[in-house]
Amino acid sequence: MDDLLEADDHTIARRMNEEVEIFVGPRPEQYTWILKLLKTRKPGEIQPYKRKDLYPIK
Numbered sequence: 001m002d003d004l005l006e007a008d009d010h011t012i013a014r015r016m017n018e019e020v021e022i023f024v025g026p027r028p029e030q031y032t033w034i035l036k037l038l039k040t041r042k043p044g045e046i047q048p049y050k051r052k053d054l055y056p057i058k
Helices: 009-024 028-039
Strands: none
Touching: 009 028
């Protein structure tokens, strides 16, 4: 992926998605399950996947 060192944002995002597709393709149901798990939180529950110093909750 050395070709991405000077690529524009669109190209980098496209390549990243292509790489994800390689891993997700064989078992897409596993990807959607874990993605939902990581995004789902009850109101007031700690959000362990966010860093408050980088992404303050508004």
